[in-house]
Amino acid sequence: MKYHLASGALAALSLAGTANAFWRMPCRGRTALERVDPIVDPGKISSHAHSVQGSGAFAESVTFDDLRSSNCTSCQVTQDMSAYWVPSLHFMYANGTTVLVQQDGGMLAYYLLYGDDPKAFPPGFRMLAGDPFQRNFTGLAVPDPAKPWTGKDVTQDALRLKALGFNCLHYSVNPPEGTLYRHFLPDKDFLDENCSDGLRLELMFPSCWNGKDLDSDDHKSHMAYPDQVITGDCPSGYETRLVSLLYEVIWNTQAFKGVDGQFVLSNGDPTGHGYHGDFITGWDEDFLQSAINTCTSESGEIEDCPLFNIQSEADTQLCKAEVPEALADDNCEGPNPTGICGGVQVQYGPAYATMGSSNSSATATTAPSYTGSTPLVPTLSYQTSQRSFASDKYGGGVTIEAVTGVTPAPSPTPVTTELIGTTTFTSAGAVYEVAIEEVDVYVTETATATAAAKHKRHLQRHHANRREHGLLAQ
Template identity: 55%
Template sequence: MKSVANLIAFAGVANAFWRMECHSRTGVARLDPLVDPEEISSHGHVIHGGSNFGAVTTYEGLRSSECTSCRVRQDASAYWTPTLNFIHDNGTTELVPQIGGMLAYYLLYGKDIQAFPAGFQMLAGDTRLRNFSGPVPDPEKSLWGPGDKTQHALGQKALGFNCLNYQKDPEPSMYRHFLPDKGYMDANCVDGIRAELFFPSCWDGKSLDSKNHMDHMRYPDLVNDGTCPEGYETRVPSLFYETIWGTDAFKGVSGQFVFGNGDPTGYGYHGDFITGWDVDFLQSAIKTCTNPSGNIVDCPLFDIQTEAEGAKCTFKQPKMLVADNCEGPSDGLCGNVPIQNGPGYASPLAPGNGEKPTGGYTPPAATEAPTSFAPVPTLSYTTPKSAITDKYGGGISVLNVNGGAAEPSEVNAAETPAAVVTSNAAEAPAPTPPPAAEQPEGKIISTSTFTSAGIVYEMAIEEVVQYVTVDAPAAKLRKRHHHHMHRRDREHGLLRY
C-alpha cells in the first residue's frame, strides 16, 4: 500500500537566488586590482572567475575573457578573497586545501532589483580589523537596537566561520564572526571551516566605485535583508561568498591558521568583486532565474560548462610574480606579510615592495613564526532552531533570518570597537547529538520546496521498502514514503532563505 502525507502550505514569499559555482581557481597570487591597482598586492588571494584578471582589471577586459572558472559561461566576473594558510612551528607556511573552490550566491532580496552596471566593483570587510565590537553571540535580530545597525556593526556581522561536521546538523551561517582557534577546530570542525562573507546590497544608484570601494554601498539593517539607508535605496543582488577550507588536514599538527593578510583572528576577512556580466543579460537572469532550488541548472538562460572545463581556465601570472610561491611550502606568508594579532587596528600593509608590474621581482626574506596569539572567544558548536522545522527533525534553517535565539555563551561582551571580546569560561564541549534512529534504506523519488518566514526549505520524499509481518498467510510488501527536509548539497552548505 502506498501512502503519501499531504504537504502543508506555509505563508511567506520565497526570496529567489542562484548559487554560482566556481569550483576551480583561476590562480593564487598577490594581485588586487581594486586596492592595489598596477602594483603587486600586499598579500595573497585566491581568485575565481574570468581569465582576464591581473594587476589592472577592467570591466571591458573581463567581458573579453577567453574563459571563466565558474560554471556559467556568461559570468566573467572576478571574485577574490585572502588565502588561508597554515604556519608550522618552524615558520614553514603552506596554503590550506580549498575544498570545492568557492560559491557566490546571488540572493534576490528586495524589490526592483537592478543588475550591476558596467564597470561596477565593490569590496566587503576590513582587512585591518582584529576585533569584534558587539556581544558574542549575536542577540536575536528582533532585539537589535541602533548600535547593532550601524554600518560598522553590520559589516562585522556579515562575516562567518562555519565549523563543519557532516555528522551533525550544520551551524547557522554567520553565527561565528571569528576564526576558531586550532584546538577548537581539531576537536569540533572535523570537516573543515567554511568562510562566509555577505556583501552590502544597498547602492547609491549612480557610483560605479568609491575611493575606499565601499562608500557607494550600504548594508540593509539586517545585514542580508531589511531596510536600506536613505540615499541608498537601489537594491542590487545580495552577494554571499562561501569558501570551504580543509583545516582538518592539519589536525594534530602544531601550528596556527592565518589568513594571507596576516590575520589569525578572522575579523579582517574580506572579499572583492568586479562585475563581468552583460548588464541586460544579468537583468534578465534576475527576473527569470527564480527557481527556489537555487541551482544554476534550473535557470534556462545559463550556458553551463562542466567542472573540468572550468578547471582549465587560469589567468596569466604577471612576470614579476613568477618567483612567488603563495601556495607553499615557503618561509613565511606570501609577500613576507607580518602577523598582527590585535585587538588594536592593524597597521596598513604596503603594496608588495612598491614594485610596478613592469619590473622584476625578488622574493622576500623569510618571516619568523609567531610565538603567541591573541585569544579568541569561545562559541560551542550549535545548530539552528526553528519551531516549524523541528517537527520535521530540525537542522534545516541555516540562516537566522527572523532572529531565533542562538546558544548562550559565557563571554565578556565589549561595547566599544576598541575592546576585544574574550571568553571568561572554560571552553564548553560540543554537544553530542543523540544517535539517529535506524531507518531502512530507500531512494528519493521526488522533491518539493515550501517557504516559511522568507526561508525556502526543500522536502524530499523517500521511498522505503519494508517487509511487515501480519496475520495473513504471507508477508505483504509495503512501500513507505518518508519525508525529509535537507540541503541539496551539504558539503557546500547550500543556503535556504
Template identity: 50%
Template structure:
C-alpha cells in the first residue's frame, strides 16, 4: 500500500517546530524617548523605535492602548505596544544619524508548550538589560545537549536570548540568536550586504498572578532552553513565547568611517533590550493561541484575524499624535550632534553607569568619542575542529571624567574556548546570511516519490518540507488451517511478519 505524510506531521518531525504566527508591524508609530514601563511619567533616558497602538505616552496602560485609534501592526485590533532601542551610526566627527529600518518589526508569537494562556490584561514586561556590556557565558554557545546548570540560570538564559544575525541573501542563513553581540563595522561592511537583524526573546513562564513586578522581570522567567523546555518552580503558567526581529540597513553606511551604537549608548549589543505592554482583546488572543496552529506563520492563515488585516500603507499611517512637550527639541533621527537625550557611549565590560531620565531635549554637550581600537567584540571560527575564540573582555578607562564616555585602551583578551563533552557535537563553522534561497529547489526526484515541497519560517529560520510518497509492502503468511477460509482475519498483529 502507499501513503503520504501530512505537512504538519512532516514539519514537526523534520524541524521540531511548534505552531506560531508572526505579527508584522511594518511602520513605527514614533522614534522618541518614551518608555512607560521603566521611565513612567517622564521622558525616557534614551530613544526607542516604537510600534503598535497609537495611544502611547509617558504613562500608558492596557486600557489606554485599547483606546488607540490605530495600530502600526497588520492585525488592526492588536493595539499592543512593542519597542526597542534604535540603532545609530556615529561618524568620526561625533555626529549621529539613525540607521534605516527595513520592514519595520516582526513580533513572533510562538506557541510552545501545553495549556498556553493569553497575556492577561495589564501584562507588561522587559527583556534584556540596558546596562549590560559583557557576555558571561562560553563563546560560542555550547549545544543545548551540553548545557550545564550555569548555562540555564536566568541570567545566562537572558543573555543567550539576544541575537544579531548578519544578513546576506546570497548566502545560507545564520540560525536565530547566532551571536550575542553587534559585529564590528568592518565585519558588517564585508559580510552583511543586507544589514543586521536584531533579535530578542521574552521569558514565557509566568507566576500566574502578577502582571508586572518592580523590576519588570521577576513575574516571568525563561524555560531552561530559552523558548522551550521546563519552566522553573513557581512559574508553571506558559505564555506565548514572544520574539522580536528588527532589520537595520547597516550597509547604507558601507565605506563610511565611524561605528554603530544603540540609542542607550551601547556599541557592544549586550545591552540590547525590549519592552512589551499587552494591548490585545484577551478573548481574541486566547482564541488565536488555541486555534492558530498553522506552521506557515502567516497571520492570513489564522481565522481569528481574517477581515481585520491592514495593508502596509494603512500601517504606515498610524502615528503617535501628541508627543510630550519635553521632547520638542529632540532630534532622535539626526543628523545630530550626539545621541538623543545626550546619551554617552559606554563600552564596558563593566556594568554601564545609569542614564538620567526626564531630560528636556537640550542640545547635546557630549559628543560620542570613538576609539582607535576595536570597540566591539569579534568572534572567529577557523574550522570545525579548531578552537573557537570569542573576544568580549576589554580593559577600559574613561576618556573624560566629565563626559563619562568610555573608550577601549588595551587589546581585548579572548575568553577560553568551550570544550564540549564527548557526547556533544563540536561547534561547526557557521555561514553568514538570512534567508535561504529555495527558488530552485527541485519539486520532484528521479523516481517521482516526492509529491511536493513547501516552506515555512519560524523565528527567522526558513524550513523546507518534502512530502514523499512511500511504498510499503506487507507480507502475510497464511497458516495452513485458514487456507480454505475466505474471511480469515489476516491483518491481526500477531499474524504479520
C-alpha cells in the first residue's frame, strides 16, 4: 500500500527562529500506571494516577542520577532515560464504575529544534506544563484568533491554556485537526459521532528558560512560553531557548461508542482544561546537545539520527517501574466500582477544582457549566487549507499553524491514498513537508525542488480496520 503525497518542498523559513528539524521519540511501552508524581508529590502517594513513560527507575522520589542508573527505558532510544508522565484517561459508566481507556502506541515525545541555538536540558532539570486544577478557558476567543497573536493572547496565562490540544481523529472522513487546535475535551456525543479513530491529547511544554534554575517552587516559573506557544519570541528574563518538547498520547475513545457514560482524566477533570504533564531529563547533557546539533533530519524519524541506539518496540514494553507497596492494591486500570483510583471527585468547574477525594460517591460533584465563550460541545470547523500530510503509524503528527503575512508556498497537488481516496488541500501559508511516518510513500516536491525524491517506509497498522495519518505544516 502506498501514499502518494505532493507538497511544498521545505519552503524558506518564514518566521525568525523557526526550524524544520526535529525528532519524534516513540515511547511505546508504559513504565507505570500509578498514583506517583516525584515532582509535585515527592516521597508520597499522589492524589491521582499518571501514565508514565521512560526510565524504569521512576519512583515516588527520583533524582537525575536515579533515572540515569536504570537498566531500561520504555522509549526506543536507549540513551534517553528521561521520565515523561501525564494523567491517564478513564471512562466512567453511568453507575460510577471506571475503566482505563486504551492508550494506542504509548507516547510520542517530540523534540522540536526551534530557536537560533537550542540548548540541551541540564542535569537535574525538571518542569511541569498545565494545571490539574484548571476547569475553564475564561476570556479567550474560541477558536484561537489568526496568528501572530498579540495583546491578551500572548500573556503567559493565555499561552498556558493554549498549550493543550485535543485532536479528533477520523481518517476516513477528514484529516486530523491541527496541533493545539482545540483546547478542551470534546463531550462524548461529539467523540462518538466524529472521532472514529480516537482522540489525540497534546501538550506543549514551555521552551524559554531563565538560564539558572533547574526547578522552581511551582515547577513552572523557571520556564516561560514563546509568544506563539510553539514558535515565537521568548520573554525578558527567559532568553535561553531549550529544545522544545511536545507530548502526544492517543486514546481509543471509540471503544466506548454508544455506551452510557463520560470520559474523565484521572485528576477528576471531564473538561480537559486541567490536562497537564511532567518531565525530568534523563539525558546525558553532552549527548543530547550533540543530538540537537547533529540529528537535524527533516523526517523526524529516530532512525535518521546516527547517534541513537534504537531498541525494538517489544523491548520497550518490558521496562516497568517498581510499584510502591502502598499502591499494591490500587485499581487504576479497572474495572473500579468505586470510581477513579484514589477516590478523586469529578469536578466540571468552571471554578478552580479542589481535587478532593471521596470514596463514598463516584458521581460528578458539579453540574456541567462554563463561563465566557467556551461551549460545552465543541463546534470548531476543520481547517485543512493551510496544512499538508505527514503521518505516524499510530496517528501521531504535528501541525504548526502558518502565521499571516508570510510569502505563500505553491499549492500542493492532490493527495491520493488507497485509504481515503482523493482530496485536495491548498496551502495559504509557508508549507513544510516533513515525513514523520512509517508508510510506503512517494513524495513529489514542488516550489524549490529540483527533482522528485522517493521515500519508502513500511506501514504497520495498529488496528486492522484503522486508518493512519497525521499532519505537519508551518
